[in-house]
Amino acid sequence: MADSSLLNHETLGTDTNPAIIIIHGLFGDKDNLKSVARELSENYFCILPDARNHGDSFHSDTMTYAAMAEDILNLANALEIEQFYLLGHSMGGKIAMETCMKAPDRIKAAIFADISPTAYEGTHDSIMEALSSLNISQVKSRGDADKQLAEKISEKGIRQFLLKNLQKTDNGYQWRLNLDALKHNYQLISAAVSKGQYSGPVLFIKGGNSNYLTEKHQQEVRSRFSNASVKVIEGTGHWLHAEKPRLFNRLVTEFLTE
Incomplete structure (x- = not known):
């Protein structure tokens, strides 16, 4: 277990390229989205952190999205990255959303995989x-x-x-x-992302068979993200990036290069 307050992380690609921070979901670690990072690493500087209380990152009694977004900003600061892209799955998507709310000027664009900004009841x-x-x-x-x-x-x-x-x-x-x-923090992890506005481009990628991102979440999405588009990967559930990695990776790459 790391005792530093900086997230344990791995990087792929060259640090002179545009940076993207890629954040895993609950119970995961930095390896979960490595497939997409490998694909992006030719043109992007990919940063894969372990979220607090996950992987080899520090342990903390606090698990608010505000604190976890601060972790991402602290990591960017430590790597001397002023502006960056974000990609997050599930809990990682909510951390990415909260980071957009907290520091909109620093986020070039963001991708949220199979998650909405709303609170969820007992999904795990x-x-x-x-x-x-x-x-x-x-x-x-x-x-x-x-x-x-x-x-x-x-x-x-x-x-x-x-x-x-x-x-x-x-x-x-x-x-x-x-x-x-x-x-102890499960209710906070299941909670909604802070109110706020991010007007940069965002992509929501939904698993076709998943109920984490549905019509009922549209209003919450629109209230925070004014420039959002949605893509659906049919025949996948919540772990869409693992179920159809080639399609997921292609949607991410296409969005970032638009």
């Missing part, structure tokens, strides 16, 4: 419960952990994604995630 309750009930002292291998999680999470792909957060230490296995902080 079952995952939170499954992770909390995992008896980590009984875990001798990832297979043990997978077997325990399978009792509550049937989809193997989701279990594999979550188990990336499990790391082996000299004293057995432990979570890289700050699970206590995520549980």
Whole structure:
């Protein structure tokens, strides 16, 4: 666990190119969107942070979107980047939205993957419960952990994604995630993004089978983003970037080069 107040991050590409900060979702880490970063890295300086309480970034009791947007701005400042693009999935999309509200002059354009600015009710309750009930002292291998999680999470792909957060230490296995902080702040993570206005170009990419971004969210989107367009990737759910990466990457690239 990093003890610095700067987000752990990785960069791809040349720092003389336009910068884009790419932010993962809840329970994820900087590797989640690396496929799109690799594709962009020829023409963009890609910065992939671990959000606070995720990956190898610092742990904190605070998980407000205002604080997490400040983390992104602090990272940009540390890298001496004045203006940049943003791409965020799910919780990362909300962090990106909050950053747009907080520092609109610094954001050239933004892409939000399968998320709206609104509050959501209990979308990850079952995952939170499954992770909390995992008896980590009984875990001798990832297979043990997978077997325990399978009792509550049937989809193997989701279990594999979550188990990336499990790391082996000299004293057995432990979570890289700050699970206590995520549980304690779950309502704040599910909350709406701050009111405000961002007039720069934004793209919302929706998973065709997902209900995270629907007609009912339109008013909240329009009230904050006056220059928004929407693309739908049919046949995908909330993890659209992993389900159809080539199409997702192409939509991102086309939007950035418009």
